[in-house]
Amino acid sequence: MVAEDAAAGLASPLTNQALRNQARDILQGAEYQAYMADKPKPGDDWLSKWLDQIGQWLHDLFRDHPPEVGDTGGKALEQFIHIGFFAVLVFVALVLLLALLWWGYTLVRAWLAARRRDNRLPVVTHADRQALQQSHCDAAAASLAAGDYRQAIHYLFLAATARLVDDAVFAVSDVMTGRELLAHCRLEATSPDLATALGQLHAIDEPRWFGRQEALQTDYAVAQSAYEVFDRQLQCLQPVRHGGDAKGAA
Structure with missing residues (x-):
């Protein structure tokens, strides 16, 4: 049967138009569209990797220091201290980044204002x-x-x-x-x-x-x-x- 199917395929080869029709059907199919919608964009790779690293760090933290029922101190306290310390570091990093961006913005704005002011000055000989x-x-x-x-x-x-x-x-x-x-x-x-x-x-x-x-x-x-x-x-x-x-x- 396999030999007969192969012989039948050779006897009736697909034309270029038929191949194009099949490719169009695949690209317009629901499965391919769903795959493209779920596929991460190139610009989101760094963000997804960063979020994955944070998730992995939290997973390792909970795995190494699992909370115990009824435990109001000890491991549970240590766990929350680690989480709070990490949150503070993230907050400080964001504040420093915003301060750096604002400082750069003020420098650029002052430079542009000086250029505009110099261009408006009259020429006195x-x-x-x-x-x-x-x-x-x-x-x-x-x-x-x-x-x-x-x-x-x-x-x-x-x-x-x-x-x-x-x-x-x-x-x-x-x-x-x-x-x-x-x-x-x-x-x-x-x-x-x-x-x-x-x-x-x-x-x-x-x-x-x-x-x-x-x-x-x-x-x-x-x-x-x-x-x-x-x-x-x-x-x-x-x-x-x-x-x-x-x-x-x-």
Whole structure:
């Protein structure tokens, strides 16, 4: 019979279409679909292995320390201590992982924010600073000619800070307070006279411009002297970079 069945199979070979039909029937069959549904995904292998290891550890723990009926201490207590210790380790590991992820996220967010902030900063050239300084000096001379010593002193202070104020606030430096301007000015540590002269200008300007103290001609003379010292010290400095542009005297 086997020989006859084999001979019959050879006599009627399956065509390619018949083979394709059989393969399609197998792939669309309920058994194959159930097998594919139960088959673990490649991405779940590590999780399933990790869960299997935890289950094996718990199985070994219960096998080596089986709880006894009526036992309120001893082996039962030791067993629960092991389980609690393992749970604490898992919790600590998760907390450390979350803390590490959050730390990395804050670093990336700060880096992106700095990049966006740098890209938004205006480009202030050395020529822009010189032009603003000269404009304030001209305004100070005009105020002096008009007898307005208060405004003349303030323009001298603005002329000094125009050379050192940060790029981010350069466009609005004329409407900032003296303390705000000093906070945004980066003075050279190697030139204490520069900082002293600018501080003296601020000390003369603040109580007269923002306060009610009267500005006299002698006050303007002191401010003019401090500004000349400031300008000479600035001329002696090499061009330095603040923000994205060279600052300092030419």
